[in-house]
Amino acid sequence: MIGSALLAGLPALGLAGLAAASPAGALTERTITPLACLVFGDIVSPWWLKKCQSHLDLVVIDLRSAAEYSVSHIPGSVSLPFEPVSAWSEMGPGDLLLEMPPSASVFATLGAAGVSNPSPATKIVLVNGVDVPAFPQAASPRVATTLKYAGISEGRVSVLDGGFPAWQAESYPVTTVVPTPAAKTFTSTEDRSFLVDKEYVRARINRKSEHIYLIDGRGAAVYNGSVIEEWALKPGHIPSAVSLPAEYIWNADGSWKSPLELLALLRGAVGYGVSRSYGEIVVYCGVGGYASSWYFVLTRILGFENVKMYDGSAQEWSLYYDMEL
Numbered sequence: 498m499i500g501s502a503l504l505a506g507l508p509a510l511g512l513a514g515l516a517a518a519s520p521a522g523a524l525t526e527r528t529i530t531p532l533a534c535l536v537f538g539d540i541v542s543p544w545w546l547k548k549c550q551s552h553l554d555l556v557v558i559d560l561r562s563a564a565e566y567s568v569s570h571i572p573g574s575v576s577l578p579f580e581p582v583s584a585w586s587e588m589g590p591g592d593l594l595l596e597m598p599p600s601a602s603v604f605a606t607l608g609a610a611g612v613s614n615p616s617p618a619t620k621i622v623l624v625n626g627v628d629v630p631a632f633p634q635a636a637s638p639r640v641a642t643t644l645k646y647a648g649i650s651e652g653r654v655s656v657l658d659g660g661f662p663a664w665q666a667e668s669y670p671v672t673t674v675v676p677t678p679a680a681k682t683f684t685s686t687e688d689r690s691f692l693v694d695k696e697y698v699r700a701r702i703n704r705k706s707e708h709i710y711l712i713d714g715r716g717a718a719v720y721n722g723s724v725i726e727e728w729a730l731k732p733g734h735i736p737s738a739v740s741l742p743a744e745y746i747w748n749a750d751g752s753w754k755s756p757l758e759l760l761a762l763l764r765g766a767v768g769y770g771v772s773r774s775y776g777e778i779v780v781y782c783g784v785g786g787y788a789s790s791w792y793f794v795l796t797r798i799l800g801f802e803n804v805k806m807y808d809g810s811a812q813e814w815s816l817y818y819d820m821e822l
């Protein structure tokens with residue numbers, strides 16, 4: 498009875514074709530959703546995606562450039578490139594790069610890509626490219642935070658581990674065929690609860706004794722002021738921030754490091770006093786991409802409960818306040 502109760506409950510999870518039976522009443526292999534597909538992880542492997550793509554109400558979004566997509570992509574994946582001014586981000590007041598776009602335009606983009614909400618609530622897998630520096634890797638967590646801001650629950654958004662190169666490395670099928678997704682209506686409620694402004698950050702300087710940490714996700718040379726990025730007016734970092742370069746989040750092949758490795762990186766930077774359940778971590782970087790990467794790691798992979806993201810980042814901060822060397 499446990500088995501049938503489980504099967505009876507599964508359609509409520511929004512799984513396509515799960516309990517469809519043949520005329521004889523027997524479940525056929527083709528119609529049964531593999532158990533592995535019931536677990537929709539924060540990071541999914543290429544084999545999981547290949548196995549589960551046809552069993553779930555899943556939209557695969559390719560964040561690479563239109564040119565890369567046109568050469569080769571995962572069958573059925575939709576092209577929505579991540580660029581500073583794109584469906585995913587826009588120029589903010591005072592030419593701030595990579596700010597959240599109006600939520601209504603994110604809703605429209607998602608609806609056109611075939612994402613519906615809430616029923617059946619489509620799940621989304623994000624696919625990035627891989628390069629050095631790790632800007633393409635950061636595209637997926639950046640878009641994941643944009644989707645959170647657009648009101649999509651985090652449990653519905655996954656990242657493909659190792660991005661498109663990992664799919665290719667398995668010799669899985671690729672195509673140049675561009676799908677035409679059936680447009681859906683998508684609306685949700687904007688969530689700005691995790692986004693903070695410069696005054697919020699300013700009020701959190703030098704509060705490590707209260708377990709309140711500012712984390713700088715840029716490279717070490719940018720943090721210490723020996724390199725100045727083009728969008729920051731001043732060298733250095735926000736006073737009292739610790740350096741935790743986002744490039745360390747990934748292995749050389751673009752796959753994500755393990756939770757234990759990521760926790761060790763965090764503790765190496767801020768100390769063992771850091772706790773999942775008390776205190777606070779505010780992440781920032783140059784314009785917001787690497788900050789999103791740490792936001793994803795801390796909240797989705799490591800389970801930290803009180804994390805905020807300063808989207809204006811060093812670009813905005815350096816317009817108003819001093820940096821520290």
Ligand SMILES: *[C@@H]1O[C@H](CO)[C@@H](O)[C@H](O)[C@H]1NC(C)=O
Pocket residue numbers: 717718719721722723
């Ligand atoms: C700044 O960081 C870079 C990269 O780690 C390092 O090579 C350089 O020596 C540092 N400079 C100072 C002044 O600390």
